Amino acid sequence: MQKIIGLIGGMSWESSAEYYRIINELVRERLGGLRSAQCLMWSFDFAEIEALQSTGHWDDATQEMIKAAQRLERGGADFVVICTNTMHRMADDVQAAINIPLLHIADPTAERMKKAGLSKVGLLGTAFTMEQDFYKGRLINKHGFDVLVPDDDDRKIVHQIIYDELVQGIVNESSRLAYREIIDRLVARGAQAIILGCTEIMLLVKQSDSSVPVYDTTTIHAEAAVEHSLAG
Template sequence: MKKIGIIGGMTPESTSYYYRKYIEISRERFEPYVFPELILYSINFRDFWAGGWEGRKKILINATKALERAGAELIAMSANTPHKVFPDVQKAVSVPMISIVDAVAEEIGRRGVGRVLLLGTKTTMSSDFYVSALRDNGIDVIVPGEDEQEKLNEIIFSELAFDNLSSRSWIVRLIEKYAEKGAEGVILGCTELPLAVKQGDVGIEVFDTAEIHMRKLIQLAAE
């Protein structure tokens, strides 16, 4: 199988969740004790978040090149927000990179969901890179109001990034509010959000972006 390379550390909590999904999906898909080879490059999140997007892009490119040198044959970033600069990072290496946004759009189409609520960091919810890609795939996208975006962003960075689920009920109520407004599914567009919300916690389809991404990576590695 192809070797998988993952850029992690954005945050460590979501990276450990990715690794748990890697184990679960491999056990589900392959015979006992079989796992695709995986190389993890965990960046220093403080350095990553301290600068602007040019600095973050350089950190991601350096990590991607390191994974390429280490022999990775498929590379992924274990977070949604850094996909803001995904095209530039992909151009820096010859190894194919697997986009979480593309994997999620494919899964939404597979489940036949036409209208989704997008949750994530403020950057993910307010930028164009995610919404445009989904709409290009014929998916109608709802984003929360500005005050809700601010609050969710704060919860992600001050609570979920430290495995603190104190505001879980607020997130569930937010999803249910937009379900009443016509959302058929919710994209957990920050890979910390699946720590707080699972399928069945709300009355609509839940798209766990970390699990969807890892499932796609293992599928491609096995091919």
């Protein structure tokens, strides 16, 4: 029997659609035939969330995330998945407000990297994810990684491409080349792997764009959700 996956999405819907696709493909692969995932999704109007992010109203954003998780719990979800890296900034507050587990996006990625014997990794994501401690701090303090982020100018490029292009479904070859150059600079500083720490980056960057392993948090998180759903 499947556990019901509660998805908090819409941040952006472009990557949330990938979660839905990957989760259902994996369930069909695992169970066969016409099988698909049992899941619920609460999808935000991302313009409202982005406005709270850009103006620093994180407390208001936290309350919105808590309400979304509680809606999913009331709807029958057995656990919650936040379909974005950035909004894991309030993951602890969301978990404290519900009575079902929250599957943190950083943990399954970290476990895979540890199994691969990695110790120093590069992190790409929104400016919030690259600059604040809620994500990289978890990788450092809980999982023991040395985490590298791009320099100031490169962080601006990574962030701008996410918000001006990827969350709007725009994929430009010039942006792919810019990301490749940024990845190369992280590798030159010693990064043994690159974490795609924004769920939209997988729309732009593939393994072929990096000389070191790429860890796509969208796919890994979705896979972990399926494993949790089908466990037992």
